Amino acid sequence: MQEFKRKYVIPGDKIVDGNFRPLMNVIRIGDSIISTRIGIAEAGRDGIKVIPLSGVYIPRVNDIVIGKIVDRSSLSWDVDINSCFSAHLPAQDVFGRDFSPARDDMNRELATGDLITARIIAFDRTRDPMLTVQDRDLGKIPRGESLKISATRVPRLIGKRGSMIQTIEQATQTRILIGQNGVIVVTGRSPEGIGLAVKAIKMVEDEAHTSNLTQRIKVLLNVTDTTPQPQPIPSSSVAPSASSEPPASSIKATTSDPGASQAESSVQIAEEIPEEHQSTAAPNSHIAYSSSSPTSTDHASLPSSSTKGSSQEERSGKTDERRSAISPTSGDTRKTRTVIKGVHDEGSKEHDNKEEAD
Amino acid sequence: MSQTRSLIDKQGKRTDGRTAEQLREVKIAVGIIKNADGSAFIEFGKNKIIVAVYGPREVHPKHMAQPDRCVLRCRYHMSPFSTDTRKNPAPSRREVEISKVMREALEPALMLEDYPRAAIDVYVEVLQADGGSRCAGISAASVALADAGINMRDLVAACAAGKVDDKIVLDINDTEDKEGGADMPIAYMPHLDEVTLLQLDGILTKDQFNECVDTAIEGCKRVYEIQKQALMQKYFGNETEVKEEQQ
Amino acid sequence: MSSSKRSTIIVEHLRRQQMWDVISKGKRLDGRALDDMRTLEAELDIIKKANGSAKVKLGDSEVIAGIKVETGEPFEGLENKGALIISAEVLPTASPYIEPGPPDEETIELARVVDRGIRESEMLDLDRLVLVPGKIVYTIFVDCSILNTDGNLLDATSYAVVSALLSCKLPVFEIQDGKVVDTGKTQDPPLTTIPVSITQVRIGDTIILDPTAEEEACMNARITITTNSNSDYAAIQKGFTGGFTREQIKKAAETARIKGEQIRAKLQELTNKTG
Numbered sequence: 103m104q105e106f107k108r109k110y111v112i113p114g115d116k117i118v119d120g121n122f123r124p125l126m127n128v129i130r131i132g133d134s135i136i137s138t139r140i141g142i143a144e145a146g147r148d149g150i151k152v153i154p155l156s157g158v159y160i161p162r163v164n165d166i167v168i169g170k171i172v173d174r175s176s177l178s179w180d181v182d183i184n185s186c187f188s189a190h191l192p193a194q195d196v197f198g199r200d201f202s203p204a205r206d207d208m209n210r211e212l213a214t215g216d217l218i219t220a221r222i223i224a225f226d227r228t229r230d231p232m233l234t235v236q237d238r239d240l241g242k243i244p245r246g247e248s249l250k251i252s253a254t255r256v257p258r259l260i261g262k263r264g265s266m267i268q269t270i271e272q273a274t275q276t277r278i279l280i281g282q283n284g285v286i287v288v289t290g291r292s293p294e295g296i297g298l299a300v301k302a303i304k305m306v307e308d309e310a311h312t313s314n315l316t317q318r319i320k321v322l323l324n325v326t327d328t329t330p331q332p333q334p335i336p337s338s339s340v341a342p343s344a345s346s347e348p349p350a351s352s353i354k355a356t357t358s359d360p361g362a363s364q365a366e367s368s369v370q371i372a373e374e375i376p377e378e379h380q381s382t383a384a385p386n387s388h389i390a391y392s393s394s395s396p397t398s399t400d401h402a403s404l405p406s407s408s409t410k411g412s413s414q415e416e417r418s419g420k421t422d423e424r425r426s427a428i429s430p431t432s433g434d435t436r437k438t439r440t441v442i443k444g445v446h447d448e449g450s451k452e453h454d455n456k457e458e459a460d
Numbered sequence: 461m462s463q464t465r466s467l468i469d470k471q472g473k474r475t476d477g478r479t480a481e482q483l484r485e486v487k488i489a490v491g492i493i494k495n496a497d498g499s500a501f502i503e504f505g506k507n508k509i510i511v512a513v514y515g516p517r518e519v520h521p522k523h524m525a526q527p528d529r530c531v532l533r534c535r536y537h538m539s540p541f542s543t544d545t546r547k548n549p550a551p552s553r554r555e556v557e558i559s560k561v562m563r564e565a566l567e568p569a570l571m572l573e574d575y576p577r578a579a580i581d582v583y584v585e586v587l588q589a590d591g592g593s594r595c596a597g598i599s600a601a602s603v604a605l606a607d608a609g610i611n612m613r614d615l616v617a618a619c620a621a622g623k624v625d626d627k628i629v630l631d632i633n634d635t636e637d638k639e640g641g642a643d644m645p646i647a648y649m650p651h652l653d654e655v656t657l658l659q660l661d662g663i664l665t666k667d668q669f670n671e672c673v674d675t676a677i678e679g680c681k682r683v684y685e686i687q688k689q690a691l692m693q694k695y696f697g698n699e700t701e702v703k704e705e706q707q
Numbered sequence: 708m709s710s711s712k713r714s715t716i717i718v719e720h721l722r723r724q725q726m727w728d729v730i731s732k733g734k735r736l737d738g739r740a741l742d743d744m745r746t747l748e749a750e751l752d753i754i755k756k757a758n759g760s761a762k763v764k765l766g767d768s769e770v771i772a773g774i775k776v777e778t779g780e781p782f783e784g785l786e787n788k789g790a791l792i793i794s795a796e797v798l799p800t801a802s803p804y805i806e807p808g809p810p811d812e813e814t815i816e817l818a819r820v821v822d823r824g825i826r827e828s829e830m831l832d833l834d835r836l837v838l839v840p841g842k843i844v845y846t847i848f849v850d851c852s853i854l855n856t857d858g859n860l861l862d863a864t865s866y867a868v869v870s871a872l873l874s875c876k877l878p879v880f881e882i883q884d885g886k887v888v889d890t891g892k893t894q895d896p897p898l899t900t901i902p903v904s905i906t907q908v909r910i911g912d913t914i915i916l917d918p919t920a921e922e923e924a925c926m927n928a929r930i931t932i933t934t935n936s937n938s939d940y941a942a943i944q945k946g947f948t949g950g951f952t953r954e955q956i957k958k959a960a961e962t963a964r965i966k967g968e969q970i971r972a973k974l975q976e977l978t979n980k981t982g
Contacts, residue, residue, distance in 0.1 A: 110696045112688055113569075113606050114614030114651045127611065129571075136651070138571060138611040140695050155695050157609020158497060158516055160575075172717050182717070186516035186578040215720040227576045228527065248721055254609070287721070311695060493855050494767050495802045506755065510854060512800030520806070535799065535807050540850035541757040541773025549796055549850065550809070583799045583807070585852065587771060588754050 106145035111137035111152060123149030155311060159185045159253035159283040161222050161231040168243070168281035169233065171216045176203045179212055181220070181233060184250060184283045189231040191220060196235065217243040217287065219279060243279070246287040247296050251307040253284035258310040259303060266306065266316065273323035274299040298323065463641055468625045475636065476505075480629045481675070483619070483682050488600065488690035490607050498608025500690070504596035505633055508588040511600040513608040515580030530575035534563035536597060538586040558594050559584075565598050565618065565647040565657035571611040580610060591634035592620050595683075598647050598657065603687050607694070615687055616656055618647035619679030621672045623664060628671045630679045644672050648680035709812055711948070715804045716924040723925055730913050737919065742962060744917045744970065747866065749977040751874045759875020759896075761978075763867040766919065767857035770795075772849055772867035774875045778838060778887045779846040789836025789844045793822035795851035795864055802856045802920075820944045821851070821865045821904070824933035828902035828941035830872060835897040838880055843887060845880065858920040861931045861944075865904035866974060872896060873978040900935040902942075903970045905963040907932075909951060914959060916966065930956070932963035936971065 111117060117128060117135045124130050127139045128150050137143055141154040161167070161183065169181035169189060181189040194201045196211050212218065219240045220233035235241045251259065259280060260267050271278055276290030276299040286303060290296045302319050309315050468474055478484070484505030493499035496512035519525040536558040540547050562584065570580070582605065584597040595618035602616040622632035623642035637643055642662025648655050655677075664672060718726075726736055733741060745766030754760035759774040782790055795818035799807045810818070825831070836845035849871060851864050876893040908918045908926040918926060927949030933942040940960065945951065951959070974980075 110692065112615065112691050113612035114649070116651065129613065131613070131652070136613065138613065139609060140606055140691055154609055156498070156607060170717065170719050186518060186575065188518055213720075215717055215723065217719050217721055230577075243721065245724075246721060247725060248719055312697065493769075493800050494857070495855050496800060499800070508754070510800060512798075514799075514803050517803065537798075537807075539771070539773060539796075539852045540794070540848065541754055541760065541775050544756060546775035546777065546848045546850070549794065581799070585798050585800055585854075587773075587852070588756050590756075 108142055108144045110141075111143045112140050113138050115143075117143045117150055117152075118145070125149040126151035127154055128152055154254050156252065157254055159183070161185055161187060161189070161225045162282070163222055163225055165222045165282040166219060166240075167222060167233075167283040168217060168219050168248075168279065168285035168287060169283075170285075171212050171214050171218065173214065174208055177201075179208070181218070183231065183233075183281075184253070184285050185231075187225075187230050189220075189222070189233050191218070191233045191235065195233070212242060217248060217285075219243060219281070243287055246279070246289040247300060248285065248287045249300060249303065251284050251286065251303065253282065255307045255310045256280060256282060256284060258315075259286075259306045261316070266319070269316070269320065270299055270302045270323065273320075274302070278303070463625070463639055465639065466625055467636055467640060468627065468629075474624070474629065474633075476633050480627055481678075483631045483679055484633065486596075486599075486683060486686045488603055488686055490603055490690050490694040496604075496608075498604040498606070498610070500600040500603040500607060502596050502600035502603075504592060504599070505631075506588060506590035507586070507593050507596045509593060509596050509600055510585045510587060511597065511604040512583045512585075513580065513601070513604040513610070514583075515608065515610065516575040516578035517581070519577065519579040525577045525579070528573065528576050530570075530572040530577075531579040532563055532567055532570060532572060532582070533579060534559050534566065534582045534584070534601075536562055536584045536586070536594065538589060538593075542586045542589045558597075561657055561659065562594060562598055562601065566601055566605065566616055568654060568656045569602065569612045569614050569616045569649055570605065571613065574611050580605075580608075589634075591632055591637040592645065594618070594657075595620050595645050595647070599683050599687060603690060606691055614649040614651045614654075615684060616647050616649055617680040617684040617687060618645065618657065619676055619683050620645040621676035621679060623662060623668060623672065628668060628675050630675050642668075642672070644676055646673065646676040646680060648677050650681055650684045716920065718921055718924045722921070726922070726925055727911060730910060730915065735915060736921070741913060742916045742966065744966065745919075747970070747973055747977070749866070749870045749974075751870065751978060757875075758877060759871045761867050761870035761874060763863055763870055765859060765863040765866065765917070767855060768853075768860060768863040769855040770851055770853045770860070770863045770867040772851045772864070772871040774871050775848045775850070776877050777846045777848070778843055778880055781837075781841065781844045785833075786841040787837055788833035789831070790846040791822075791826060791831060791833060791849070792846065793825060793849045793851075793868060794818050795821060795853065797853045797856065797860070800855070801853050816944075816946070817860055817864060818851070820861055820931055820942070821868060823942040823944075824865055824902045824904050825849075825868060825872075828900050828933065828935040830869070830898060830900055830902050830935075832897040832899050836877075838882055838887065843882070845877070847877075856920060858918045858923045859906050861906045862904050862917065865902075865933070866970070869901060869903070869974055870978055872898065873901070873974065873980050900937070901971050901974060902933050902935050903967040903974070904931055904933045904942075905966045905970070906930070907959050907962065908947075909949065909955065914955060914962075916962070930959050932960055932967075934964055934967040938964045938967065 115137045117137055119134050122135055124135055125148060128135050128137055135150045137152045139152050139154040140156055141152040143152045167183045169183040171179050172182045173180040177193055179191045181191055183189045193208055197206050218235055220235050221237055221240060222231050223234045225231040267278055274295040276288050276295050278299060279287040288296050288299050302322055305319060305322060472479055487503045489501045491499055492501045493512045496514060498513040499511060501510050516530055519531055524531060536555050538547055540549050582601050584601055586593050598616055598618040606612060606615060620632055621628060621630050621644050622636060622640050624636050624640040632640060632643055642664050644660045646655060647657035729736055748764040750762040752760055753762050754773045757773040758776045760772060762771045779790060781788060795814060796810060797805055797814050799805045838844060849868050851867055853860055875896055877896050879890045879892040879894050881888050881890050907914050907916050908929045910926055926947060928951055929946040931944045935941050
């Protein structure tokens, strides 16, 4: 199959005629492959797909998501995962098989309003998604600033092999947890760094479809706020703002158009996953951030985690080896697990004392 | 509905200065309601209509959920200041009927089987009405649904044609609606060549009927171009082609 | 019957903590000071079929107010005054939590509080809107459609009504041969004052102005105070389930006067009605 020019499409647009396999967000009508979404149509080895630029997050098994506890029944917590379906976290997943509502107090572990990182272990057309927090680096998020972006922009935020998100983390000395569902939590030493990281993330969301985004993000991150903060060691890939020519390493991500880099990162990894499905985000493109994924080792070999002296201080040696889905600046993932197991974080004690709106 | 006075002058100009085949000015803005999943604002002549789409989302009450597909809910509502005389905010029978035909006009385009046990809510709010508000509402709703990222087979464009002074004209305005001879709104999926809404109010001979249908569908195609432009503008800026990556 | 309910918006603990932290330092999550209002914008006369209209944006809260003038019978007991009827509807477009249907208790309270502020301050001189005393008067309908909500609908709606009234043109009706006739001429509305509503909420021990939806989800109590152009108080409504100390009430009232002046000037500027 020869190279096929990527196209912008809206629902109903014909992408191509012929005997191609419809992969994602496309349907076959007669002889033609038609787009069902607004996005970028492209052809790969396996067939035709459209990378969508809008749409609610539709859960997929094995996705890592960040959810908010909103309610509970006697046997499970209801979790808002920023989707059209409400997810459930069974109490047994946290307490173990011998969970008993009479004896075990669910509120001690997770209360309404808590944020958790979880993995979707089950979801199909007949029932709501089911979560687990049992894996490494999953569980309650003890601190950080949370925000939401459209799930369709998550691949762009991560960037090719994590390049975009690392650029932001290093320049702002923050740790950014990204859920496939578009929920993000930023932790860092300085409020200014966190604020700048949030600004950069919002810029990526708003301008994901434009070209030269990487360059503009780098310009943004080099502009320091008036409050002094430790400067990250300038890397060779950061373009000085006067230059109009982005350095070679970032060209691939920026000069091609809007979703091209987004599409690109998804095509790279999508080829490993040939199934057809109607997902809103490029499949598993952020797997690098999930501790349970096969490509996380790929990510770990990236130079960034070892070249930046100042940002290294932010991470414990443990988390240097693999990018994990949860690592607060204290760097100790074990602490996160203990929170689930019943030791209160100081923050939650304060919550108990303040008046709650609900 | 028989006319009492002439609505087209000797030069062929209608009450608002248009010729028989002229569409009123149509403008569409996408994504104007911050909280909504998808939204659009349309100005169709003097009609001003805002549509917000929430969905797919959980169904409340739960028992309304369907196991194998999404529930589509549509509400057409006019603000009290939208009409010549102030309208009571409570839903009128006309609004209830229009809500239903709008839902039935949009449903064929949506792939509801992709979202079982969920709901999609389409809220069409008329801020100013001037004849043809249901067509304008459907056209804006399609854009809002695409903006919300809902899987669609095609966009739905809508336009009305009618009989005025015994001539078939495109896109009748408020005066022509009230005083003219016939009014036929149509909603149409341009790629699939399917009519999803068709109503008639008035008397048409067989030839007039055929001409009216053809005229209205012509109008739908023109509206479609504006819908497409609005979406392309919002999502892709002024680009028409994806720039190929440099090696 | 009114019953307590769960909050529909559940604010994450982390976010709530952030809010408390930043408020204790005298700022808010969006960077504002405790007593800063969000940006106020108004677009006038956007509904040509109405006698007057305004689309107001207070931050991301967006409201359209439209005025339709008719004639009718006066209210009972107010036979020599024009009739003013202010209503509001939170459209289901406004947020994921709104369901279509008849207005709920919050929406009705919203409409009535806004109405009270306009009516008690006597913004419109209703004595001048009578055609036949005791029988036929001008009936001014002001209807508000709330398009998008991000908190503080009380103030946003009030500013929309005030902007619409400041910029509207009333028809001139006359009695000819015992019938009401629209002469086709228009007149400026008889205005006496500009009421300004200021809403403040208490979060913990701190009082902040012009809350966003998130701040409202974390509030303990709310107070809306309307002042007129003399900075006298015309209407007050305390809301939500917590209380205020006497000190807090008096301080809030003083803030409402000072801020009221600033917003009044802004509304005049937006409607070209300075001086």
